[in-house]
Amino acid sequence: MLEIMERAIISLLHGAPTHCSHTASTNLSPSSLTSSPVKKFILFQSNLYKSRKTRIAATVGGDNGVPTLTPSQTDFVERPGKQRLATIVGGSAVGALLLVIIAVLVFIYLLRAKRFVRRTSETESSAASTHVDCPRENGSRQAGTVSSYETQNLRQLTIAELEHATSHFSQINVVGEGGFGIVYKGLLQDGSIVAIKRRVHEPSLSFIYEVENIGHIHHKHTVRLIGYCQESHQQLLVYEYLPNGNVGNHLYDSEGFPIGKLDIGKRLSIALGTARGLEYLHSLEPPLLHMHFQTSNVLVDENFAAKVSDFGISKLVEEGNWAGSSSSIDCFLDPELRLKTEFSEKSDVYSFGVFLLELLSGHEASSIDQSGALRNLVAQACCPNVKAKDIHVLESLVDKALLGKAEFPVKLMMELVVICVGSGERRPTMKWLVAVLELIQERRMDHVHTGLGKEIDSVTLGSELFK
Known part of the structure; x- marks a missing residue:
């Protein structure tokens, strides 16, 4: 065509x-x-x-x-070059867009997860701890409620939070000074009132390790560690706050003389609570030795229930840097440690005996008397001429506010002093001391409520009471 x-x-x-x-x-x-x-x-x-x-x-x-x-x-x-280029460019654009979308979604998820974890941590930290009975070896009856070994409530706080809690560590908020450093009263953002111990120190991993060990401990008669901070060349420990301070504030004045504020009932209750706290520490595996126990380390709450503090921080404090808030630490140290390099439970028992002596006498263990001479209560109580049966000699050391009102508890507790500060081989265990103090409290309560309580004159190591 x-x-x-x-x-x-x-x-x-x-x-x-x-x-x-x-x-x-x-x-x-x-x-x-x-x-x-x-x-x-x-x-x-x-x-x-x-x-x-x-x-x-x-x-x-x-x-x-x-x-x-x-x-x-x-x-x-003729077209595939352009089509392939367009396909590659289009595919790359779609892939890049998908990657951006996935990255945004992952970021949002992580951000929400972080906020959730933070809120959960703060809620758990501010909530009261759950108490459960934890079986222990060599535990004594009525030794107090113990929580399981958990550190989930231990908070890692920032220096900014603690500065805000103490008004930038204002001198007005200082409530004492101990071996670890100055102690401040603080108010956290969740409304918790706390005691903050602060010292200047270079950061170290051992600090975190020891703090976590302390965080495991929770007992009715021990002060609970709430949190810690290691920042800006500072180390801080945050504890629960006990409004009545340490026992020494209720026994003697600034010069170490009795003020007679506590009756025998409160003193006996404080002694028993303190013994239970130390007995619990010694019952752990391995035993936790306090090593620097003294009266300033026994705090009392609003009901005058005693709690042991500063346990477990002996490894954080260099030798020679310990400072008592109201008495010299030297009087509480076992003199036999100068011959033995290893610290033991019996060394804590010695320190507890000195604590009992301050509790009964109302005097600071080491103080300057009215004549200007150094007075050492332990030396007086442990004079070679004084024995457990020489109760009249020991009575001269007792706070006059207690004389004539409750003689038999005072006599028995004074004999416990002599036993505790005596030879290391004959010193009892804290478990034994808890049992004896519980029996003394029971006999006293019987006497108070019925007036028919059996009077106990004195106690020796061979008596039925001490078996």
């Missing part, structure tokens, strides 16, 4: 006759066709047909028989 049309067009251009009508052939001369618009149109169509013919011929193949591509295939081959 195309060839026929082509021949017709050529014949028209050269004046050749065709099968067309005679009228048309006579009217269209070669000269007129050459110059007319019709000729131009015919030439355009001819060129168009030739172009199409060439392309169509390509579909069949060349003379060599090698098949060639069709126009549609040619178009497909």
Whole structure:
């Protein structure tokens, strides 16, 4: 068909006759066709047909028989570079967008998880601890409620929080000073009133280790560690706050003389609570030795229930840096340690005996008397000429506020003093002391309530009471 049309067009251009009508052939001369618009149109169509013919011929193949591509295939081959580039760019954009979306979702999840953990930690820290009975080896009856060994409530506080709690460690908030450092009263953001012990010290891993060990301890008659901080070249320990301070504040004045505020009932209760606290520490595996026990380390709450403090921090305090808030630590140290390098439970028992002596006498263990001479209560009580049966000599050391009101508890407790500060081999255990103090309290309560309590004159190591 195309060839026929082509021949017709050529014949028209050269004046050749065709099968067309005679009228048309006579009217269209070669000269007129050459110059007319019709000729131009015919030439355009001819060129168009030739172009199409060439392309169509390509579909069949060349003379060599090698098949060639069709126009549609040619178009497909000519475009793949652009299509692949567009596909790669589009895929990369989608992948990048997905990565951004995933990263945003992960960030939001982690942020929410962090907030949840922080809120949970703060809630658990501010909530009261759950008390459960924990069986212990060599534990005494009525030794107090003990919690399981967990540190989940131990909080790691920041220096900014503690500065805010103490008004930037204002002197107004200072409530004492001990071996670890100055003690401040503070108010945390959750409303908890705490005691904060602060010292300047380089950071160390041993501090964290010892603090976590202390955080395991929770007993009715021990002061609970709430949190800690090691920051800005400072180490801080945060304890529960006991409003009545240490026992020494209720026994003697600033010069170490009796003020007679506590009756025998409170003193006996304080002695028993303190003994239970130390007995619990010694019952742990391995035993936890206090090593620097003294009267200033016995705190009392609003009901005058005694709690032992500063246990477990002896390894944090270098020797020679201990300072008592109201009495010299030297009077409480076992003198036999100068011959024996190892500290033992019996050394804590010696310190407890000195504590009992202060509790009964109302005097500071080491003080300056009215004549200006140094007075050492332990030396007086343990004079070679004084024995357990010489109770009249020991009575001269007793607080006058107690004389004539409750003689038998005072006498028995004074004999416990002599036993505790005596020879290390004959010193009792804290478990034994708890049992004896419990019996003394029971006999006293019987005497108070019925008036028929059996009077006990004196007690020796061989008596039924001390078995």
